[in-house]
Amino acid sequence: MLIDTHIHLDAAEFDGDRDAVMAAARAAGVARFVVPAVEVANFDRVAALSATHADIVHAFGIHPLYVGGARKEDLDVLQERLAQGRAVAVGEIGLDFFGPEFDRITQELYFVEQLKLARRFGLPVVLHVRRAVDDILKHLRRIEVPGGIAHAFNGSRQQADAFIALGFRLGFGGAMTFEGSRRIRSLAATLPMDAIVLETDAPDIPPAWAQGGRNEPADLRRFAEVLAGLRGASPAEIAEATGRNACAVFPALASG
């Protein structure tokens, strides 16, 4: 089963043609969509998407690049929403130290508090990790959560193995489609198959064939084909294995 484990379907980029975008993805064989939130302000939108579509599930979380606009009370809102029991994960959360001006202290504060909420509610986490792999691993070793996904993974093999040892899967998508992404392609080719899930991160990270355009969930089928080519497997085998892995992370996907 093809599952897009990371898609921002609520994004404004899809306001004009969301239904058509989803119809195209379903026609391409994408059977489930995991929609993470990025801030309290979009919790209602992602929850409404999953309430009205049987093939969509949602996660609630505060993204590291949104902590600047967040208030401490937002963590209380998050806790209340998680207590309602409908979110399949805490996410999108994490650390992003890409820009020297990024506020590490505030990001770490929100990340740690959200890991504690995931532990408390027994939920996996959807991780945004940029220039912060070792920092993320440090916190995950201290605050044990029931696994999750390191989305758009771009680290070393050693770091990948550390995530896997902590019960995490690694998300691969648009970056894998570039010939020049040698490290990511080599990881996608050689990591244990049960460690890999597919994602688009649409509308972000357009693949090689859509540069300057919009990433769309229908692209997931071609991502599966790219991964199949890298691993010498059939697209059907890739869909089956990555779908099984995604359901292991988010058990609600298997039932929906």
Ligand SMILES: [Zn+2]
């Ligand atoms: Zn994202």
